[in-house]
Amino acid sequence: MKNKNTIEISNLNVWVDNQYILKNVNLDIPEHQITVLLGPSGCGKTTLLKSMNRLTDLYKELKVTGEICIDGDDILKSKRNIYEIRQKMGLLSQKPYPLPVSIYKNIAYGIKLKGIKDRKLLDYNVEKRLKEVGLWDEVKDRLHSSPDTLSIGQQQRLCLARGLAVKPRLILADEPTSALDPLSSKIIEDLFKKLKEHYSIVVVTHILRQAKRLADNVVFMHYGEIVEQGAPDQLFTNPQSPELKKYLVDGN
Amino acid sequence: MRYRKSFVELFYKILTGIACYSLIVILGYIIFVIFKKGIGMLSLKMITTVPSGGYYYGGEGGVLNAIAGSFYIAVGATIIAVIVGVPAALFINSHLQHKPRMQSFIRYMLDALWGIPSIVYGAFGFMLMIYLGMSASLLAGIITVAFLITPIIIRTFDEVLNTIPKGLHESALALGYTRMQLAFKVLWKQGFPGFITAVLFAFGRGIGDAASVLFTAGYTDLVPQYLDEPAATLPLAIFFQLSSPIPEVRNRAYAAGIILTAMILIISVSARLVSRKFSKTNLK
Ligand SMILES: Nc1ncnc2c1ncn2[C@@H]1O[C@H](COP(=O)(O)OP(=O)(O)OP(=O)(O)O)[C@@H](O)[C@H]1O
Numbered sequence: 001m002k003n004k005n006t007i008e009i010s011n012l013n014v015w016v017d018n019q020y021i022l023k024n025v026n027l028d029i030p031e032h033q034i035t036v037l038l039g040p041s042g043c044g045k046t047t048l049l050k051s052m053n054r055l056t057d058l059y060k061e062l063k064v065t066g067e068i069c070i071d072g073d074d075i076l077k078s079k080r081n082i083y084e085i086r087q088k089m090g091l092l093s094q095k096p097y098p099l100p101v102s103i104y105k106n107i108a109y110g111i112k113l114k115g116i117k118d119r120k121l122l123d124y125n126v127e128k129r130l131k132e133v134g135l136w137d138e139v140k141d142r143l144h145s146s147p148d149t150l151s152i153g154q155q156q157r158l159c160l161a162r163g164l165a166v167k168p169r170l171i172l173a174d175e176p177t178s179a180l181d182p183l184s185s186k187i188i189e190d191l192f193k194k195l196k197e198h199y200s201i202v203v204v205t206h207i208l209r210q211a212k213r214l215a216d217n218v219v220f221m222h223y224g225e226i227v228e229q230g231a232p233d234q235l236f237t238n239p240q241s242p243e244l245k246k247y248l249v250d251g252n
Numbered sequence: 253m254r255y256r257k258s259f260v261e262l263f264y265k266i267l268t269g270i271a272c273y274s275l276i277v278i279l280g281y282i283i284f285v286i287f288k289k290g291i292g293m294l295s296l297k298m299i300t301t302v303p304s305g306g307y308y309y310g311g312e313g314g315v316l317n318a319i320a321g322s323f324y325i326a327v328g329a330t331i332i333a334v335i336v337g338v339p340a341a342l343f344i345n346s347h348l349q350h351k352p353r354m355q356s357f358i359r360y361m362l363d364a365l366w367g368i369p370s371i372v373y374g375a376f377g378f379m380l381m382i383y384l385g386m387s388a389s390l391l392a393g394i395i396t397v398a399f400l401i402t403p404i405i406i407r408t409f410d411e412v413l414n415t416i417p418k419g420l421h422e423s424a425l426a427l428g429y430t431r432m433q434l435a436f437k438v439l440w441k442q443g444f445p446g447f448i449t450a451v452l453f454a455f456g457r458g459i460g461d462a463a464s465v466l467f468t469a470g471y472t473d474l475v476p477q478y479l480d481e482p483a484a485t486l487p488l489a490i491f492f493q494l495s496s497p498i499p500e501v502r503n504r505a506y507a508a509g510i511i512l513t514a515m516i517l518i519i520s521v522s523a524r525l526v527s528r529k530f531s532k533t534n535l536k
């Protein structure tokens with residue numbers, strides 16, 4: 001079965017002062033699947049995620065070349081505006097960073113960015129997004145209080161809901177559970193499995209067991225290069241490269 | 253050996269203790285002297301009437317002229333400094349976020365401006381005033397003090413904005429925020445308590461500064477009604493009246509001293525409280 005790809009990356013290079021952070025990366029992110037990025041610390045996973053929604057623009061010292069195509073449009077050269085491109089991807093970072101407004105507004109603002117202004121529609125969509133991440137019952141009585149009152153795990157789900165509010169195609173999650181307790185982590189993992197029906201998901205993780213639980217597709221990186229990729233059964237039981245073999249041994 | 257070590261330890265403890273506590277004692281003493289000399293003169297009349305018979309020779313009346321003048325100047329200057337300073341601080345932290353060199357250059361310049369003695373601002377304000385054909389007035393005082401406190405507002409607010417984690421910037425931008433929306437919807441809200449601290453801090457500095465208003469605001473026995481009238485100020489009320497040969501007038505200077513000191517203490521304590529509250533909520 002040949003899957004459609006949400007993103008096709010070819011010959012992506014990112015470097016700073018003659019030093020490569022990403023080297024000749026070729027990668028397809030298949031639709032409605034969870035792609036897990038694995039690799040030792042500093043190998044460029046975060047940088048790869050950031051290039052996908054051009055947050056690399058924030059770091060002037062980074063030079064980026066290559067192609068990142070989403071819907072056949074190369075976002076590195078695209079004439080379309082960058083804000084629209086970024087909305088195709090929801091970002092979930094290591095720590096939740098709720099916006100300094102109420103729980104309701106955290107989500108409503110993203111919906112407004114999409115041009116919806118009607119109060120009823122806003123209410124409806126906020127509820128829908130919060131239900132999508134299983135947070136509605138926990139917060140429905142305090143929608144207008146500050147997200148500071150939520151637990152970290154709840155905040156992380158709020159950030160996920162906020163990202164979904166701009167109707168992305170893709171969710172980019174950078175070690176989304178590393179600040180969470182096991183129970184909250186499990187909730188996030190289950191969410192991902194549910195959400196992949198509607199979105200394509202890229203997850204960076206350092207937890208091998210999490211990778212095994214989640215992945216439809218594993219990408220192993222080492223020093224800015226993709227060393228191996230494939231289905232999890234094949235990769236974890238029968239690694240080809242010495243780097244991955246070593247990583248798996250050390251990781252267990 | 254151990255004995256010697258603990259001796260050195262004790263020696264430094266005493267030395268630093270003396271330095272610290274003597275500062276507190278000196279500050280307490282200064283406040284005590286000001287209050288002791290002026291408290292007898294402090295009355296309702298003092299804060300509700302202007303001096304009569306000339307501020308230098310007439311013993312009657314109060315220092316309302318200086319209270320009002322200082323207040324007008326500090327408020328006016330703070331408003332100007334906020335209008336210029338807030339967008340500047342937000343700009344440094346949003347649009348210049350990816351230009352660290354430019355950012356640190358601007359911060360360096362502002363710190364240098366902060367460090368310039370206020371008499372230099374006074375002289376600059378005076379020159380500007382002459383150039384514009386104005387005379388010593390409320391407006392000239394406001395403009396000069398605004399020059400003095402704008403760098404203070406920018407840098408104080410900027411320091412707070414700078415502590416906002418980069419992850420929050422990235423989260424907002426990833427949602428498709430423009431830099432403008434990032435600045436006004438996220439940084440402004442997140443940094444608001446820092447803004448209050450900056451305003452109080454700058455206001456306190458503006459109301460207490462003598463040198464910048466010395467040539468520019470002038471002095472008068474009256475409460476200014478218009479921007480082009482001269483304005484008295486508390487620091488200059490102290491300065492001029494203290495040199496008077498008439499004891500009643502000198503006492504008025506002490507009363508002005510109490511009023512100014514009390515104002516500044518209140519302002520700086522509230523600035524402290526606001527920033528303490530902020531850092532607490534920020535710990536999470
Ligand atoms: N703006 C930058 N300037 C210079 N070097 C950078 C910059 N951003 C990233 N790097 C370097 O690029 C390399 C990859 O960083 P990246 O954050 O992508 O790693 P990572 O795989 O996400 O690591 P971790 O698992 O620890 O999060 C690191 O060596 C880092 O020091």
Ligand SMILES: [Mg+2]
Pocket residue numbers: 045046047174
């Ligand atoms: Mg990383």
